[in-house]
Amino acid sequence: MRCFFVFILIFSAIVVWGQYDQYEEDGFKPNLGFKGIAGKGAIIYLSSDYGITPCFGLWTDIGNITKEIGLDAGFEYWNAGRNEHEATVRKSNIAIYATVKYELEFEPISPFLGGGLGVNLYTKKMPDEWEQPDEKDNKLELHIDMGGLYSINEKIDIEGRIKINFSDVSAYGLHISGIFRTGK
Numbered sequence: 001m002r003c004f005f006v007f008i009l010i011f012s013a014i015v016v017w018g019q020y021d022q023y024e025e026d027g028f029k030p031n032l033g034f035k036g037i038a039g040k041g042a043i044i045y046l047s048s049d050y051g052i053t054p055c056f057g058l059w060t061d062i063g064n065i066t067k068e069i070g071l072d073a074g075f076e077y078w079n080a081g082r083n084e085h086e087a088t089v090r091k092s093n094i095a096i097y098a099t100v101k102y103e104l105e106f107e108p109i110s111p112f113l114g115g116g117l118g119v120n121l122y123t124k125k126m127p128d129e130w131e132q133p134d135e136k137d138n139k140l141e142l143h144i145d146m147g148g149l150y151s152i153n154e155k156i157d158i159e160g161r162i163k164i165n166f167s168d169v170s171a172y173g174l175h176i177s178g179i180f181r182t183g184k
Contacts, residue, residue, distance in 0.1 A: 032071070036061040036181040038159065044078050044173035050091060053080035055173055057095075061181075064103075070112070073098040087127035094121045095165075097141055109148040116143055120167055139167040147175075155181045 042055035059074025079092040097118025104111050118141035126132045147161030157179040164172045 030063070030065050032063040032065070034060060034182060035063045036157070036179045038074075038177040038179040040074070040076065040175050040177045042076070042078075042163075042173045042175040044171060046078075046080055046091075046171050050080040050082050053078050055175070057175075059177070061179065068102055068104070070101045070103050071098065072101065087129060089127065090125040092123050092125070095119070095141060096121075097143065099143070099145060101145075103149075109150050111146070111148045113146045114144065116145075117141065118143065120165075142166040145175075149179075157181065 038059050038061070040055075040057040040059060042057070043052055044055045045052050055076050055078040057074055057076035059072050062071040062073060064070045074097060076095045076097075077093070079090065081088045081090045083089075095118050097116055099114045099116035101112040101114030120139045120141045122135075122137040122139065124135040124137075126134055143163055143165045145161050145163040147159060149157050149159045151157045159175075159177040159179060161175040161177070162172070163175055
């Protein structure tokens with residue numbers, strides 16, 4: 001896990017350093033730090049076996065490397081069940097991720113396209129009456145997402161996002177977030 005965050009920090013430093021001449025020309029300097037926190041609700045389609053399930057999470061706006069390139073990171077949780085041999089098999093996931101986004105500024109909605117990396121911590125809980133043990137699986141998450149941001153006022157934004165997870169190709173979701181801005 002530490003390697004993942006070290007990778008993100010090194011990648012960010014390389015991008016910032018490589019863009020330094022551009023910053024001097026247009027007057028923009030990297031603006032990284034804790035810029036906002038968001039609560040997230042989502043509807044996730046897992047697969048034909050598990051169907052649709054709710055997802056909840058928190059994420060933070062980390063700021064911008066350039067005017068157009070922003071960073072965010074967060075975590076998500078979902079839990080779903082399916083009937084199998086007259087018993088319910090439960091599957092859950094905790095995902096920890098970081099996303100790099102290309103953002104455009106339009107009024108009233110600012111669209112973005114992004115991608116990122118994360119870790120999914122899957123747990124499959126078997127029914128108590130089965131002798132089969134629970135299963136755990138950790139997968140590296142590669143995802144893309146796209147969406148738009150609508151600013152309600154100086155401190156509150158609403159974001160809609162579609163996220164497709166390539167570590168589990170059958171999983172994709174529609175996420176809605178309420179963002180409280182701390183750094184505007």
